[in-house]
Amino acid sequence: MSRVPLRAVIALLGALLFLAAIPARAQEQEIYLPNRPIGPLRQAIYAEATANAEDVLIGGSLAALVAARPGLSVGASFAMRPYRRWVREPVGPHLLLQLHERRYAFALEVSDQYPVHPNLALYSKIGLGYVFADYEGTRRDPDEGWYVSADAGFALTMVTGDRHIWSLRIAHRYADLRSDNRGWMHVAVGMTF
Amino acid sequence: MQRASRRRVMGIIGGIVLALLVASCDDDDNLGYAPEDCHRVKPDTGYLLVKCTISTAHPHVPITLYRGSMELGTVVLRDTLDATETDYEMPVVGSSYTVVARYHVPPDTVLVIDAARLEVESHEYEDATCYYVKTQEIDVRLRD
Numbered sequence: 001m002s003r004v005p006l007r008a009v010i011a012l013l014g015a016l017l018f019l020a021a022i023p024a025r026a027q028e029q030e031i032y033l034p035n036r037p038i039g040p041l042r043q044a045i046y047a048e049a050t051a052n053a054e055d056v057l058i059g060g061s062l063a064a065l066v067a068a069r070p071g072l073s074v075g076a077s078f079a080m081r082p083y084r085r086w087v088r089e090p091v092g093p094h095l096l097l098q099l100h101e102r103r104y105a106f107a108l109e110v111s112d113q114y115p116v117h118p119n120l121a122l123y124s125k126i127g128l129g130y131v132f133a134d135y136e137g138t139r140r141d142p143d144e145g146w147y148v149s150a151d152a153g154f155a156l157t158m159v160t161g162d163r164h165i166w167s168l169r170i171a172h173r174y175a176d177l178r179s180d181n182r183g184w185m186h187v188a189v190g191m192t193f
Numbered sequence: 194m195q196r197a198s199r200r201r202v203m204g205i206i207g208g209i210v211l212a213l214l215v216a217s218c219d220d221d222d223n224l225g226y227a228p229e230d231c232h233r234v235k236p237d238t239g240y241l242l243v244k245c246t247i248s249t250a251h252p253h254v255p256i257t258l259y260r261g262s263m264e265l266g267t268v269v270l271r272d273t274l275d276a277t278e279t280d281y282e283m284p285v286v287g288s289s290y291t292v293v294a295r296y297h298v299p300p301d302t303v304l305v306i307d308a309a310r311l312e313v314e315s316h317e318y319e320d321a322t323c324y325y326v327k328t329q330e331i332d333v334r335l336r337d
Contacts, residue, residue: 086336088303098305098336137291137308138263 046190050079050173054180057081057105065192071113077127080104084136100136105129105147105177113155123169125151131177142178149175151186165192224318231323239311239326240280245294246335247277256333259291263306266291285311285326294333305333 044063049056063075084100091097107129113121127149133142153171160166166189173186227233245254254274258281259266269283269290283290289310296303309329316323 088336094301096301096303098303100307100332135306137259137289137293137306139265 042193044073044075044167044190044192046077046167046169046188048077048079048186048188050175050177050184050186052179052181052184055081055085055177056083057103057177059105061109061188061190063109063111069112071115071121072110073112074110075108077107077109077129078105087142089140097138097140099138099140101133101142102136103131103133103142103177103179105131105175107147107149109149111151115157119157121155121157123151123153123155123171125149125171127151127175129175133178144178147176147178149173153186163193166190167192224316227318227321227323231318231321232325233321233323235313235324236285236326238282238284240328241283241290241292241309241311242278242280242328242330243274243292244278244330244332244334245274245305246296247275250298251296251335254294254296254333256292256294259293260286261288261291262308263291263293280328283311285313290329290331292331292333294335296335298335303335305335307331307333 042065044061044065046061046063047058048060049058051057057079059077059079061075061077063073066072066074081101081103084102087099087101089097089099107127109125109127109129111123111125113123115121128146129149130144130146132144135142151171151173153169155170156168158166169186169188169190171186173184174182175184176182177184241258243256243258245256247254252275255271256274257271258269260269261267266288270281272279274294289308291306291308294305296305309331311326311329313324313326315325
């Protein structure tokens with residue numbers, strides 16, 4: 001990535017992080033489930049798991065709702081592989097290293113929900129992040145770098161009290177987290193309040 | 194999804210749920226009196242448990258143990274293992290220990306690398322502080 005786009009990306013990440021880290025600055029957003037206004041909401045918190053047949057990352061996210069559009073939010077997420085994974089790396093003719101790898105991902109994200117039923121919404125999210133990794137016992141550098149993610153799925157919602165919405169989000173995610181596969185199943189449980 | 198991967202995913206999900214349940218319990222800060230086997234002096238050494246693959250194809254596995262990383266560390270010992278688990282008593286130092294095991298898998302040579310750090314931990318009791326060094330596992334088993 002050349003210098004100018006990298007600076008632009010960092011500026012965009014900084015702006016999004018500012019919005020996500022200070023949710024109180026965002027104006028309150030009126031959330032309407034079909035035929036049922038449930039009051040002003042400002043932020044959401046989620047516990048998340050991203051998995052495919054070869055790999056798993058778990059983590060969480062914080063988001064601030066954007067007043068301009070119901071369902072729209074910006075936020076930040078962090079995920080890590082909760083175990084060490086074996087990887088093999090060729091280092092020469094007929095010479096391989098088998099290494100224990102740890103992996104972490106940080107992303108800034110924009111998501112949107114479209115209610116289709118009192119307890120069901122279509123859900124999409126795009127994100128821009130950076131994936132980090134390290135190996136045990138060696139100073140070799142694992143594959144790290146920027147990535148773009150895109151989610152599409154649905155959210156089951158349940159209103160409790162006047163100002164809480166519990167959500168279960170299930171989505172297919174595309175993200176190049178420098179793992180074996182770029183397709184992931186993404187599950188998130190959280191609350192908007 | 195392969196069965197082993199599915200088991201791993203389910204194990205991880207179960208572990209998360211269990212961790213959340215345990216974390217939600219109140220901690221009991223009162224540990225009572227120190228047990229009879231309490232070590233009241235900080236230990237200088239601990240044990241590294243090195244796990245390797247021993248099979249008909251690999252009856253003997255040469256290893257090198259480094260203090261620090263493989264590239265910058267100093268060689269502490271070289272050995273040839275013929276058991277799947279071997280422990281070494283090592284000084285507790287401020288850096289990790291790295292083990293490199295060499296397997297010949299025709300036509301390739303595979304170097305399996307893992308590391309661990311020995312650290313002194315302690316428990317406060319009403320009448321004493323007990324110190325211990327948890328045995329650290331270094332897994333240099335060959336994966337398919």
